[in-house]
Amino acid sequence: MLRPKPPKCKTLAFTSLNHFHKTLISPKFLSLTTFHDQTQQLQTQILEPNFTPTILDSNTYTNLLKFSIESKNPILGKLVHTHLIKTCSHQPLFLQNNLVNMYCKCGKLDNARKVFDRMLEPDVISWNSLVSGYSQLGLYEKSINVFKEARRDSRVELDKFSYASALCVCSRTGDVELGKMVHGLIVVSGLSRLVFLTNLLIDMYSKCSCVDDARVVFENSYEVDDVSWNSLIAGYAQMGLYKRTLDVFVRMHRDGFQLNSFALGSVLKACCSCFNGSILFGKMLHGCIVKLGLDVDVVVMTALLDMYSKIGDFCDAIRIFRLMSHRNVIMYNAMIAGFSRLETDGSEELSEESMILFAEMLKEGLKPTKFTFSSILKACNAVEAFEYGKQLHAQIHKYKLQSDEFIGSGLVELYSISGLSEDGLRCFHATPRLDIVSWTSMIAVCVRNGQFEQALRLFCEALAFKMKPDEYTISITLSACANLAAERSGEQIQGHAVKTGFGQFKIVGNSQICMYAKSGDIDAAELTFKEMENCDLVSWSVMISSHAQHGCASDALSLFEVMKGCDVAPNLVTYLGVLTACSHGGLVAEGLWYFESMKSDHGLKPNAKHCACIVDLLGRAGRLADAENFIMSSGFKVDPVMWRALLGACRIHGDIVTGKRIAERVIELEPQAAASYVLLYNIYSDAGIQLPATNIRDLMKDRGVKKEPGLSWIQVSSSVHSFVVGDKSHLQRQSIYRKLEEMLEKIEKIGYVSQQESKNSLVVNYHSEKLAVSFGMISLPKSAPIRVMKNLRVCPDCHTMMKFVSKAESREIVLRDPIRFHRFRDGSCSCRDYW
DNA sequence: ATAGGGTTAG
Numbered sequence: 001m002l003r004p005k006p007p008k009c010k011t012l013a014f015t016s017l018n019h020f021h022k023t024l025i026s027p028k029f030l031s032l033t034t035f036h037d038q039t040q041q042l043q044t045q046i047l048e049p050n051f052t053p054t055i056l057d058s059n060t061y062t063n064l065l066k067f068s069i070e071s072k073n074p075i076l077g078k079l080v081h082t083h084l085i086k087t088c089s090h091q092p093l094f095l096q097n098n099l100v101n102m103y104c105k106c107g108k109l110d111n112a113r114k115v116f117d118r119m120l121e122p123d124v125i126s127w128n129s130l131v132s133g134y135s136q137l138g139l140y141e142k143s144i145n146v147f148k149e150a151r152r153d154s155r156v157e158l159d160k161f162s163y164a165s166a167l168c169v170c171s172r173t174g175d176v177e178l179g180k181m182v183h184g185l186i187v188v189s190g191l192s193r194l195v196f197l198t199n200l201l202i203d204m205y206s207k208c209s210c211v212d213d214a215r216v217v218f219e220n221s222y223e224v225d226d227v228s229w230n231s232l233i234a235g236y237a238q239m240g241l242y243k244r245t246l247d248v249f250v251r252m253h254r255d256g257f258q259l260n261s262f263a264l265g266s267v268l269k270a271c272c273s274c275f276n277g278s279i280l281f282g283k284m285l286h287g288c289i290v291k292l293g294l295d296v297d298v299v300v301m302t303a304l305l306d307m308y309s310k311i312g313d314f315c316d317a318i319r320i321f322r323l324m325s326h327r328n329v330i331m332y333n334a335m336i337a338g339f340s341r342l343e344t345d346g347s348e349e350l351s352e353e354s355m356i357l358f359a360e361m362l363k364e365g366l367k368p369t370k371f372t373f374s375s376i377l378k379a380c381n382a383v384e385a386f387e388y389g390k391q392l393h394a395q396i397h398k399y400k401l402q403s404d405e406f407i408g409s410g411l412v413e414l415y416s417i418s419g420l421s422e423d424g425l426r427c428f429h430a431t432p433r434l435d436i437v438s439w440t441s442m443i444a445v446c447v448r449n450g451q452f453e454q455a456l457r458l459f460c461e462a463l464a465f466k467m468k469p470d471e472y473t474i475s476i477t478l479s480a481c482a483n484l485a486a487e488r489s490g491e492q493i494q495g496h497a498v499k500t501g502f503g504q505f506k507i508v509g510n511s512q513i514c515m516y517a518k519s520g521d522i523d524a525a526e527l528t529f530k531e532m533e534n535c536d537l538v539s540w541s542v543m544i545s546s547h548a549q550h551g552c553a554s555d556a557l558s559l560f561e562v563m564k565g566c567d568v569a570p571n572l573v574t575y576l577g578v579l580t581a582c583s584h585g586g587l588v589a590e591g592l593w594y595f596e597s598m599k600s601d602h603g604l605k606p607n608a609k610h611c612a613c614i615v616d617l618l619g620r621a622g623r624l625a626d627a628e629n630f631i632m633s634s635g636f637k638v639d640p641v642m643w644r645a646l647l648g649a650c651r652i653h654g655d656i657v658t659g660k661r662i663a664e665r666v667i668e669l670e671p672q673a674a675a676s677y678v679l680l681y682n683i684y685s686d687a688g689i690q691l692p693a694t695n696i697r698d699l700m701k702d703r704g705v706k707k708e709p710g711l712s713w714i715q716v717s718s719s720v721h722s723f724v725v726g727d728k729s730h731l732q733r734q735s736i737y738r739k740l741e742e743m744l745e746k747i748e749k750i751g752y753v754s755q756q757e758s759k760n761s762l763v764v765n766y767h768s769e770k771l772a773v774s775f776g777m778i779s780l781p782k783s784a785p786i787r788v789m790k791n792l793r794v795c796p797d798c799h800t801m802m803k804f805v806s807k808a809e810s811r812e813i814v815l816r817d818p819i820r821f822h823r824f825r826d827g828s829c830s831c832r833d834y835w
Numbered sequence: 836a837t838a839g840g841g842t843t844a845g
Contacts, residue, residue, distance in 0.1 A: 160836085161836075164836070164837075167837095168837095195837090196836065196837060197837085198837095199836095199837045199838070200836090200837055202837090202838090203837070203838070206838095225837095226838085227837055227838050228837090228838085229838090230837095230838040230839070231837075231838045232838095233838085233839090234838060234839065235838095237839090260838095260839090261839065261840085262838050262839040263838085263839075264839080264840095265838090265839035265840050266838085266839060266840090267839095268839095268840080269839090269840080297840095298840080299839060299840045300839085300840075301840085302840045302841065303839080303840045303841090304840090305840090305841090306840070306841065328840095329841085330840060330841045331840085331841075332841085333841040333842095333843090334840075334841040335841090336841090336843095337841065337842080337843060338841095340843075341843090369841090370843085371841055371842070371843065372841090372843095373843090374842085374843040374844080375841085375842090375843050376843095377843085378843060378844080405844085406842080406843055406844065407843090408844095409843090409844045409845085410843080410844075412844095413844080436845095437844055437845065438844080438845095439845095440844080440845045441844055441845055442845095443845085444844090444845050445845095470845095472844095472845045473845080475845085476845065
């Protein structure tokens, strides 16, 4: 039987004994005191002006320079340098090379260059030190220029290390054109058979995202070793070509190459993504790892932990974490990231695990990195642990990580969802390198907090900053337009999407349907839906809900049937649309049937919103007792939303007795919700009973419950105009009121009777929606429909008035309230007065 | 000397 060869001991020793090597048995440690003495000696010799330094042994100089590199101490290096000059013993080439190398490794490239320039005959080692020195500092252009200089120096011949440094620059910058030229130079130099350079070429092409070229190098190489295989595997894994990663891995195994931690690290990454057999393959790899004895290797085990956490096998991930005796920061980060992924999925019982782990890693003396903070911030935001999040912010500053854009986004979220939008915005502006994702996060935060105008402003600002909005930016901005019912702005953004090619994305299409529907233009919404090439469940659901909101129950239901015919399985959101359609359309029997069907046919568990639809459905139809029984048996009898739906029904049917009883219950459940008081007030007021109505107002005042002020708004060209009741602030107020009086006069002639009670309270006639419609009449072209949005439900008088106006003025009026749309045409409303 | 693990945002 074939058995895998035992692993190289080197890996094992390194993992577990690393610590001891470094601190106890290292020869460097033993000679530390010697170095210290020598340093002191040097210092006194140089600082004392009258003291003539004594020449040291050249081996001592070399060792001192090596020591200053290891302890990252350029001051010591400089001291040695001065000493060498004072004693005139710096002529040997190898000492000068050591000096160049020391300055490079300590990041003092200017000094390195000065020493180099004074060298009479630099050799290839001198050149190589300089090239790799610039490259390691990230000064790639300088590095490659020095490489070119070295080529022109006829005294030296470039070696494999020169080409290695040049290839490294290509890998880091992703400059494949440069890489190809260096490749050419390698071939010309005759070094291309060296497996060392083959491996670097494979790596270079992979890192430049040209894995196919890497493959060509691999297949045509003179010789390959395990590093070649591992580099190719890593290339495929980094490109996300997971199946090919596994293919190459299997081939490597068959060719008899030793599987080590490098190959396993890449190939485990490939198993994180779900495709046929990936989970099984991952588990096989786990077995393989144990057999090879690599289950003590922290790199391999971190990759394995990450894989289990990503495929949802969280218990195994935790088990691996606990089993490892030496955990480093990366392993902690992987575990914390795993928890933060879980928490965003809403597993609340695990909410504090990330924080416990964070405390644990600090206790072990590990230094958190930017990955740690961005993951843990994400977890904080998911479970709304704001105080903890703020403490993290302080820590982030302590570790000087505040300029990272991922952390920046996390902080923006933290402050914004905890209600401190200003601080969120400050974090946003404090992030030095804002990318399109940062901007999109900020826009999304505004949308979530209901600051839709601010969201649109930010979108424009992002464009001004030369950002290129992607499909997510466009989608979220369209939803800001939808909430503002700003169809004009929405169309402009859609135009931008079409121009930039992002209009093809499903999430853009879905947002666009929603934007048109919420702006009152159901026809444009439907056109978008029909034009979409591959609509998904979200598209269907949005379209169904849109029909429902517009009161087109039959359209909603027939669309739902078509959807099921296309083998698309409905979800909770789809059913919410269906039930809303039934309740707005007064289809009681159908609504109850669908409610049963969602449970029995699709195994969906209705939530409070679905149940509130049923309450609404029964209540509107006048079956108040049935509605109340339904609440009691729904499992949501402490949810105020359900009771308020019933209270609304009491108002529609003028049932004062039930209304009072229900109102008392819902006010007890939620004493600060103004809507419940207002509904009861209206029940009394509709019935003409003034005293209890006044009492309710007083009660609200006593309890400090504030009614949301009614607000209506309309978009005319690119600006949104909003109105409150009796608003006098608009610049065109005179024309608005004149038009309103004129319309009232006109419709009274065709039968409208104002609900205005007395001349001294001119309130009802100047409700905000009337003002907005009047403004629309004078500002929009005659053929355009008037689309007005309101934050509260329309009052019956306004509803009646709109019907008359639509006839008298031959205009289509679309009025959106928080529940639904009313489309007034030729004297009647699309809701057929059932609302 | 060259290859490997954590990528987190909407």
